[in-house]
Amino acid sequence: MGRIRILSDQVANQIAAGEVVERPASVVKELLENSLDAGATRLRIEIEGGGRKLIRIADNGHGMMADDALLAFERHATSKLRTSDDLLSIATLGFRGEALPSIASVSRLTLETRAAEEDSGTMIEIAGGNILRVEPAGLPVGTTITIRDLFFNTPARRKFLRSEQTELSHIAALVTHYALANPAKHFELHSATQSLLTAPIAATNADRLFQIFGKETSSHMIPVVAEIDFARAGIPEPPPWKREADYEPPAPGFLRFSGFVAKPELQKLNRNSIYIFVNGRLIRDRLILHALTEAYRNIIPPTSYPVVLLFLEMPPQEVDVNVHPAKTEVRFRQSAFIHDFVRDTIRTALMHARPAANFLQALHNSPVASASLLVDVSPLPGGSDQQGLAQPTFDPQFPATGFGSEPAPTSTDVAAFTLESAAVPPSPGRLSFNEGSIPVGYDESSSIPLEPEGEARTLNALATLRPLGQLQDSFILAVNEEGLWIVDQHVAHERVLFEKILREREVEKVQRQRLLMPMLVDLLPGQMIAFARLTEELERNGFEAEPFGPQTIAIKAAPVGLEGRELERMLEEVLSVPEREQQVENAEARRTRIAASIACHAAIKINTPLEPAKINWLLAELAKTDHPTSCPHGRPIALRYSLKDIQRAFKRI
Known part of the structure; x- marks a missing residue:
């Protein structure tokens, strides 16, 4: 008898689950991304037992028809790709079709969904990858997925999960990330005992930042915006690219940078308060993190980290998101160019702002005492505050989600993309933002109250x-x-x-x-x-x-x-x-x-x-x-x- 044999679908799904479903936060990430891809404007996440007992995500997206609901649990079944060429222009958060079958193979899953075209919805129950029940149900338009007993049939994986509070903190940080990236959507996160996050629809990214982190943090943030033409920067324009109808990226050939960077007085002990999004996708990228480090070099101590909310938008063909099973790492086609663009944009904004430290805040808000902006998941006597938002605090026992919680990159990590070894020949010296770019500096349209009572603290x-x-x-x-x-x-x-x-x-x-x-x-x-x-x-x-x-x-x-x-x-x-x-x-x-x-x-x-x-x-x-x-x-x-x-x-x- 031969040595090589084909694995069963169940085993294959469990292997895929080992790559995609690392912990409860990974499940939340995959399901949240599916909801966002489905056009949902209201998302509610419920968690029990740190995600072990229950994860429920309900959205008001376009839902699925009965046949599609069943097909969604087949491996590599997706509505987002048709040909291999589509991999070069991915404009959605999910695309592989591995998430649902992988999650269903290691949990007890219930799917409830209805498309607007159908009069009734569909309810599907699956346990350990086996379909137990499929039946019609009266449901609103949208999708609700309930995950119970995560890893119930893989006890070795379950054993390696951390405490309930730790796993819940990972989920809280993840939802906070996506709420920051999607101000036009309503997010709610609830545990069994409290409401952790309620973020109603906000008009702008600035409003969402103020909404989640409050006046104190937002007043220390500098809004920045810049846009540059790849062609005028001496880089060939990519070929025509595809996108879904509701996606609004910059014009073809343009790289747009927007977001908020902290004044030097606002420092953290780790990188948990650095939020990076590329075309709306939450990523952890050593190249961008190194660019941020270089932008703040000689401005804050090397052992401290800034608070950054960074949005990069570019043609999908300029970035490869298909390099990691969890889709949290990307590869840029013009890595050296993007590194320098991010570094110089932030550096220029800091030079323009010249923020001054306030005497009283320097006494009470020293960098050493401020570690992160994570949502606190510890029990609160009064639940949330009067605005319905959990106060963003940090417990050193509970590290942030994997997105940005690892140690800072050393020089070895970034040696691969120095200008001398860059794949794309860079222009001499630093980037000059002139002909092909929009001037860098404050975003005048920002509604963040930069200073209380209209004070402008600059030097x-x-x-x-x-x-x-x-x-x-x-x-x-x-x-x-x-x-x-x-x-x-x-x-x-x-x-x-x-x-x-x-x-x-x-x-x-x-x-x-x-x-x-x-x-x-x-x-x-x-x-x-x-x-x-x-x-x-x-x-x-x-x-x-x-x-x-x-x-x-x-x-x-x-x-x-x-x-x-x-x-x-x-x-x-x-x-x-x-x-x-x-x-x-x-x-x-x-x-x-x-x-x-x-x-x-x-x-x-x-x-x-x-x-x-x-x-x-x-x-x-x-x-x-x-x-x-x-x-x-x-x-x-x-x-x-x-x-x-x-x-x-x-x-x-």
């Missing part, structure tokens, strides 16, 4: 500051018509020097000073290897150094302002980066890292008295910088105690 007012003096010879106190400002003199000078070094480095006019006697610095073997690798970049930043023995270097010249012990510390810092990270570090990251280190060690220190002329010079130079928000390492530079805050504190208003 454009730095040029009007009148210094009062120093506090503990470390902080500059200044005033203007907006209120009282406190400026950290060290990080302010650090930002000024950092941008000056990068400008001079760009035109190869870095100022250096020759030492009277060469300075000898002893290094470890690993640091000597790093020195050999960084010698050229160090020279371009004003250093003149050479080996002086097996473990010593002789420094003959250094950047202006860097001397003595600070010079030695700066070199030790630059050369102590782990070798693995240095090997995959791209040129720009290396350049900014060295510039940031030079600026930090050359800057004015705390506990240093400053003359009035020096204070005036420092504030004037800070006002001229591109990013007066934070130092290159992410620490805030200036805090403002607004006039209204002062009046409120003294009970004047």
Whole structure:
């Protein structure tokens, strides 16, 4: 007898279930996407036992006719593909036809559906992949799918599920994602004991953001919008592409970016508050995450993460969504171009906004205390708040859904898409958003109340500051018509020097000073290897150094302002980066890292008295910088105690 045999449909479905149905949240994701593809405008999700006992999703979509309802449980039966060419232009969230048969093979499933063309609906019961009952039923137009006893016939899979609260938190985060991406649809999420999320139809993405996360978070978000023509950016336009009638992507050949990015003062401890959608599809993509990291480089600390709600729209032929069974990973045809477009769009928006940190919020909303924007699934005495929305909080025991909860990508993860190795020849330097693009910046149509009571917290007012003096010879106190400002003199000078070094480095006019006697610095073997690798970049930043023995270097010249012990510390810092990270570090990251280190060690220190002329010079130079928000390492530079805050504190208003 031969060794090779064909698997039964039941076994094949259970194997597919292992890829598609990882946990209860995976079931919710597949069914939600089917509801959205069906044109539903109202979705209700009910959960019991963290999804083990019950998952019920009811929608008001177009439903299914009786024959289609039965056919939907056949493997690879789908209404969304006809030929292999359709795989190149997928404009729906689901398309493989694996979800329903896979879910039905590991649960007890009941389908209730009716199409508008039929007078009665259809009810189907399936257990473990076996159809138990099919009969007509009086039902409204739409579809309701009830999943009970998930993994009842695969106890090994059930054993690996986490606690009920953990699984429920994954589902809550997932529904929150899709509610953010679809403001024109009504979402409800209910557990056995409480209403976790109620999100009525909202007019815009800005309204939905405000609706779910509230005034405090939305006031710290900067709306951005940009659009660019692939052809004018020097990239060939893709062939004609197909789409469903109700899908409204950008014009053929265009890439549209829209969304909201956090001001630097709003930081998180993980990436759970980064929401990325491509053509309405929730994804986790290392290329986009790396672009976000680069956009915030030298603006927030490397161990912190921003809050981002990002929508990318492009012709379906520009993105391959058929690279992962769960459809959560994608591959872009023009990966380097899209990476740079996202990075530069956000960077430009942050430069334009120049947000200022509020003094009181800096005291009460430190980044360390704020980890995520996940919906809290712990029991609440009063259920939800008065608006019907669960308060978005975080419990460190319950990680976010898999979409964005893994550790941040290392340099190794992104080495594959550096500009040098990109499949598409990039245009020289950074993208310039001119002829083929819409200007980047605020989205004026946004209805988010960016600041309470119409206040505009930006750092454009730095040029009007009148210094009062120093506090503990470390902080500059200044005033203007907006209120009282406190400026950290060290990080302010650090930002000024950092941008000056990068400008001079760009035109190869870095100022250096020759030492009277060469300075000898002893290094470890690993640091000597790093020195050999960084010698050229160090020279371009004003250093003149050479080996002086097996473990010593002789420094003959250094950047202006860097001397003595600070010079030695700066070199030790630059050369102590782990070798693995240095090997995959791209040129720009290396350049900014060295510039940031030079600026930090050359800057004015705390506990240093400053003359009035020096204070005036420092504030004037800070006002001229591109990013007066934070130092290159992410620490805030200036805090403002607004006039209204002062009046409120003294009970004047």
